[in-house]
Structure formats: structure tokens, C-alpha cells
Amino acid sequence: xxxxxxxxxxxxxxxxxxxxxxxxxxxxxxxxxxxxxxxxxxxxxxxxxxxxxxxxxxxxxxxxxxxxxxxxxxxxxxxxxxxxxxxxxxxxxxxxxxxxxxxxxxxxxxxxxxxxxxxxxxxxxxxxxxxxxxxxxxxxxxxxxxxxxxxxxxxxxxxxxxxxxxxxxxxxxxxxxxxxxxxxxxxxxxxxxxxxxxxxxxxxxxxxxxxxxxxxxxxxxxxxxxxxxxxxxxxxxxxxxxxxxxxxxxxxxxxxxxxxxxxxxxxxxxxxxxxxxxxxxxxxxxxxxxxxxxxxxxxxxxxxxxxxxxxxxxxxxxxxxxxxxxxxxxxxxxxxxxxxxxxxxxxxxxxxxxxxxxxxxxxxxxxxxxxxxxxxxxxxxxxxxxxxxxxxxxxxxxxxxxxxxxxxxxxxxxxxxxxxxxxxxxxxxxxxxxxxx
Numbered sequence: 001x002x003x004x005x006x007x008x009x010x011x012x013x014x015x016x017x018x019x020x021x022x023x024x025x026x027x028x029x030x031x032x033x034x035x036x037x038x039x040x041x042x043x044x045x046x047x048x049x050x051x052x053x054x055x056x057x058x059x060x061x062x063x064x065x066x067x068x069x070x071x072x073x074x075x076x077x078x079x080x081x082x083x084x085x086x087x088x089x090x091x092x093x094x095x096x097x098x099x100x101x102x103x104x105x106x107x108x109x110x111x112x113x114x115x116x117x118x119x120x121x122x123x124x125x126x127x128x129x130x131x132x133x134x135x136x137x138x139x140x141x142x143x144x145x146x147x148x149x150x151x152x153x154x155x156x157x158x159x160x161x162x163x164x165x166x167x168x169x170x171x172x173x174x175x176x177x178x179x180x181x182x183x184x185x186x187x188x189x190x191x192x193x194x195x196x197x198x199x200x201x202x203x204x205x206x207x208x209x210x211x212x213x214x215x216x217x218x219x220x221x222x223x224x225x226x227x228x229x230x231x232x233x234x235x236x237x238x239x240x241x242x243x244x245x246x247x248x249x250x251x252x253x254x255x256x257x258x259x260x261x262x263x264x265x266x267x268x269x270x271x272x273x274x275x276x277x278x279x280x281x282x283x284x285x286x287x288x289x290x291x292x293x294x295x296x297x298x299x300x301x302x303x304x305x306x307x308x309x310x311x312x313x314x315x316x317x318x319x320x321x322x323x324x325x326x327x328x329x330x331x332x333x334x335x336x337x338x339x340x341x342x343x344x345x346x347x348x349x350x351x352x353x354x355x356x357x358x359x360x361x362x363x364x365x366x367x368x369x370x371x372x373x374x375x376x377x378x379x380x381x382x383x384x385x386x387x388x389x390x391x392x393x394x395x396x397x398x399x400x401x402x403x404x405x406x407x408x409x410x411x412x413x414x415x416x417x418x419x420x421x422x423x424x425x426x427x428x429x430x431x432x433x434x435x436x437x
Contacts, residue, residue, distance in 0.1 A: 005095075007031075007102040008282055010422045014105045015112050016119070018052030025415060025425020026050040028105050031098055032238070032273035032426075033083060039126040045081040047130075050273050050427070051105055053122050060118035061104075066111045071100035083131045083274070087218040087237045088362035094218070094237070098278055127179050127272035131216060131363035136172040136268070137353060138212075138244055138367035143343040145372035145380055152388040164294050167344040167352050168369075172244075173265035177365065179272045180429045186406060186436040187266040189250035199253055203436035206248035206389060207404040210370040211317050211380035211412055213339055214242035214270050215346050216363060223359040229302035232347035235360070238274040239313075239346075241412045241429035242367050245269070248383055248403070268367075269431035271412070279424050283416040284308035287345050299355055300348045309345035314338050315371055315414045317380070321399055322407035331411060332396040337373035337380055339414075406435045 007029065013020045014028040026032065032050050037043040046059040058079035061067055067075050074097040077086035086093070104111050140146055143163065150158030162168065178184075186207060190199040218237030221227050227235055244264060251263030287309035289295060302309075315338060320331035349366055370380040379385045382403050385393050392400035404410065412429040 004281055005099070007098055007278070008422070010420055012102070012422075013107045014051060015107045015109065016052045016054055016105060018054065019105075021052070022423070024052055024423065025427050026052055026273070027422045028102060029422035030275065030279050030424050031101050031105075032275045032279065033078060033130065034273045035081060035083065035128040035130045036120070036125040036272075037128075038120065038124055045128050047078045047080060047083060047086070048120070048125075049101055050122065054119045055122055055125055056101070056105070056115070057118045057120055061115065064114045064118060066114050066118070067100045067104060069100070071096045075100070081128075082363070084363040087131065087216065088220070090219045091234050094276065095278065098276065127181075129177060129179050129270070130272065130274055133174040133177055133363055133365045134361045136174040136177060136365045136367070137169050138172045138264070138369065139344065139349050140168040140369040141342045141344040141349070142368075142370055142372045142380065144341065144374050144378070145370040145384065148372060148379065148384045152383070164343075165297070166300070167349050169349075169353070170259045172268065172367065174365065176265055177268045177270060178431075179270060180427070180431070182267060182269045183432045183434055184267040185434045187247050187250065187262070188436055189247060189262050190253055191249045192253045204247035204250055205403070207433060208246045208248050208382050209317070209404060209410045210244040210246055211315055211335070211337065211372075212242040212244050212370060213313065213368040213414070214240045215349070215366040215368070216240070216274055217350070217360045217366070218362060220361045220364070221354055221359055224357040225354070225359070226357060227351055227354040229300065229305055229347055229351045232350040233277065233304075235350055236277050236346055238276040239280070239426075240274055241271040241414055241426050243269040243410060243412060243429055243431055244367055244370070245431065246381070267431065269429055270365075271427050271429035273427050275424060275426055280311055280313075280416065282421050283312045283418070283424065285310045285312050285340055296348065300351060302347070305345055305347050309347055310340045310342065311416075312338065312340045312418070313414050313416055315380070315412065318411040318413065319395065319401070320409040320411070321395070321405070323399060324397060327397070329397055331409070334393070335377060335379055335385060337371050337378040339368070339371055341373050342368065342371065404433055406433055408433055
């Protein structure tokens, strides 16, 4: 899963000119998959590939018979209204389709004339959640976030003792996962007023975002079986950006003793394009543990995980308020961080998830947990940046925020960049908060 091949060649260019721009999220070396249709139509949903500012319509590619051979069956599966069947086909099928698409989209490819008919501008498309998500598990893999938030509530013991031994997680709500552009009303719930003894029911007052990555499971495992670290990467299909919206005041009242419930289940936003693990291969880096920390137990360790288990993905959070939209001033940057600082890797998350015999299914979604960096301004949530709401964050236009307000749009962006390598971007993950109903 981490090997490089012809599809990673940084010198490759596409006959789709917009894919060759230095700032494009979707060069020919990326080729992420999603599900789309033309906006404002009742066309069937179908699979597509982002290339520059265009979408290659995979259903149209099938009709044009532009890809044959070993990639024909994977193409059929990937062109449907859900990617689950294609995900279940495994790494050999994923690689075959990626290689065929790369060859078909390269400058000078023989099928250019036919395939040009299969392009749809991204601006003309609406996107769907790319897979049927059976289950959603949200992890807690940033030790910097866990420590910062723990310090707010447990100053003398911010990090619980199990954190450094296993990837902490809770079971989330799959039905409320939506794609970028999601708009949802401010959640309501039970809240215990400061100093009070009796909760009240009403709109959340401490609404927050959580900057996360999401991973889609490709190949599942049978109930009662486990996936070892040496095989875990082969079960991971690809990554998206994920916003695990959180009602902090509802959460504070409900989470003991069983963890988050209504504070997290009202909305989760993901980016529409799944960036394959193969596309990220040039950005794999060594995974290490700080000196003095315990090493993982054998079922969560492997030589491959140590040499290239981490991924160098730069992350950003942006906010656009109603005032910013009125004044056309553009969004403001809130924070930056990097996924390479994660305490646990995707392989460890998947191996741990199955270590009790739990069966994963194609299309299951993992959340990484809030990705914060080691510096104070690298917090992946407002609860960190505002120190629990005590220190308002001042935005570029002079507005302040302690938590998300009605009308705010929160947008995540991410990209892998390095000299002499192709930029691998994720597109946008945007969600807007509406007033409570």
C-alpha cells in the first residue's frame, strides 16, 4: 500500500489543463473518487474522479468503452451510486483502476477525444456522501488535543492512563453524516447551568467544530476474526476531511459515564472526495513515540508502521461569518496543524478496532479525533483556541469568537506538499450553522 509506481511520477501531466496548475488539489497523481450528479437535475448519482476543476464521469467512461481489461470490472463498481462494492474489491482492483485512469488522463493518451465527452465541471455538480456508511467510529488520536482539553477539566490529571496504551474511541451516529456544504440547525439538548443543580432544555450555547480526518474501510473482516498490523493497511480505502461538530455544554452534562451521545449525533460533515491511500504514498513518514512514553503492545506494532505509518498532511481551519459574507471580505484562518503529529496511526486504529473480533464492513467510517499540534495556536477546535471559552479569539476583521455562532461557515482544507512531489489535496469540507429550530 505504500509502494510507489508509475501513477506517482511527479512529471506526469494531464490533458485536462486545470489539473496541471501548481495550486490544484487534484492533479493526475491524486485521482480521488466521489459520487455526483449535475446540480438541479434528477440524473442518477454515479461515481466520478476529480481531475483539476473537472469530474471524470465514470458511468460515461463505461458507456464509451474507454477502459477495458483488468480495470473493466472495478470501473463498473466505481461508477455506481455508492462506492461500497468497489471498496470491497480490495487493493488489486483499486490499483488496476487507478493505473487505467492515470494512463487515460495523461497528456497524449489515445482516448482523449472520447474521454473529453465524459468531463463535467465541478462547479456544475452536486456531491453525495460517497458510500453507504454502516457504522461510524470516532477516535481520539491527538495527544495534544487530549491533553489540552483534559487540562481544562482535570488540571492535575489531564491525560488518563489508558491513552498511551490504546486508541480511544466512541461509536458515533452514521445517519447524520453529510457532505461538504451541509447546513444544519443549532442543536438543542439538556444543559446544566453553571452553579446549578437542575438541567434546562434549550439551544446549545457552546457549539464547536473538531478538525479531523476520516478513513473509509475498504475490505471488511469476518465477525470473530482480527486484522493484524501487517494487514491493516490493505483494509483502508482512503481518507476525507471530517468535522465532528460538538455541542460542548450538552456533552459536559451527558458524557459521564458512557461518553458522547446527543452532543455529537446532530451533524458530521465530510469532504466529498476520497483520497486513496495509494495517492498518499509519497507522503508517508516514520511514526515514533516520544522518549519515556510506553511502546505499543505487540498487536499494535509492526516494523512497517514504524517506518512509514504516519502521513504528512497539512491541515487548516477557516471561518466565514455572516458579516464577512456581507462585506465580501473572505474567510479568516483560525489554525493550522499536521496529521503527522497524531499519536496513533490508521493501521493501529483498524487493528485495535478488530482486536476483539469486531467485524468491519466496506464503507464504515473512522474519525481520527481532533488534530491539534503541539503549539497553542495549533488547536483543532475552538475550545482549545479560546481556552474553554475564557479567552475570545479575535478574527481578521475584528470580530471575536469563543464558540461557533449562527451563520458561521467552518471550512477545513488539507494538502500534502513537498519539493519534487505532486501536490495531493483534499478539497473543501464546509458546514454552516443555522439558528435553532
